[in-house]
Amino acid sequence: MKFSRTYELKEIADILSIDYIGDDDFPVKGMNEIHVVEPGDIVFVDHPKYYEKALNSAATIVLINKKVDCPEGKALLISEDPFSDFNKLSTHFKPFQRAAQSISESAIIGENSIIQPNVFIGNHVTIGDHCLIHANVIINDNCVIGDHVVIHSGTVLGADAFYFQKRPKGFDKLYSCGRVVIEDHVEIGAACTIDRGVTGDTIVGEGTKIDNQVQIAHDTTIGRKCLIASQVGIAGCVRIEDEVTLWGQVGVISDVTIGKGAVVYAQSGVGKDLDAGKAYFGSPAGEAREKYKEMASLKSLPKLLENIKK
Secondary structure (H helix, E strand, C coil): CEEEEEEEHHHHHHHHCCEEECCCCCEEEEECCHHHCCCCEEEEECCHHHHHHHHCCCCCEEEECCCCCCCCCCEEEECCCHHHHHHHHHHHHCCCCCCCCCECCCCEECCCCEECCCCEECCCCEECCCCEECCCCEECCCCEECCCCEECCCCEEEECCCCEEEECCEEEECCCCCEEEECCCCEECCCCEEECCCCCEEEECCCCEECCCCEECCCCEECCCCEECCCCEECCCCEECCCCEECCCCEECCCCEECCCCEECCCCEECCCECCCCEEECCCCEEHHHHHHHHHHHHHHHHHHHHHHC
């Protein structure tokens, strides 16, 4: 998330009432999660395991729970609870805005787009030309939808990220203030859910087609001309390149990359990066030919053992 103007480090520290290391006027342009940070962004870290990653990231301001040596060209915000202070910044710069009606006056709807009855369109939503939004679709605040997009009934765009931190009293939720961006010529089936980014964007690329009952989590990026079949579940921060096919009930864990043109067969579980242009099967998913060989070997194992006993 980029701020409406460049802030000074002291201004941000004053909002949070915390100390800082760096020049008072050190520039702060936005805030983001570590996988999408850029110079001028704030990133938060609250566990020693991830200090080095955060301090060496592209972010130039690190919200951290310990005084450490500040890398050259960066600044630190010293917080007792970076998770909570990151939430404070999110709610300060992008507070929740209550809906006043089913289709917000701030929404922009393009030419020749059809909005069926009982659709909810939130604040500052943009919908392009020649779109068809079927009944009972929910499009939450700040979503961006391109031209020639079809969204079927019961789908929800822009729900909050499933992102919690365990505390002694229970779970604290990380506030979501990102967007969902749907590019041109995308079709989304019925009863799908696409969560908005925590601070960045969840993106579905041009020409991609999504079947019914698909879950796409926060900050995931799906490329162009992908096919995603029913009941696929994709976790947060996944990168799916162009022309990937995911067949029914595929599950994908967070923060992995699926290479261009890969095909993942039904009911497979993706637990690591997959190379481009190959077919995969199984859980954990492996190259389909190798998996089929393994299955054939297992099938012949009882007969082999019987022959050994003889």
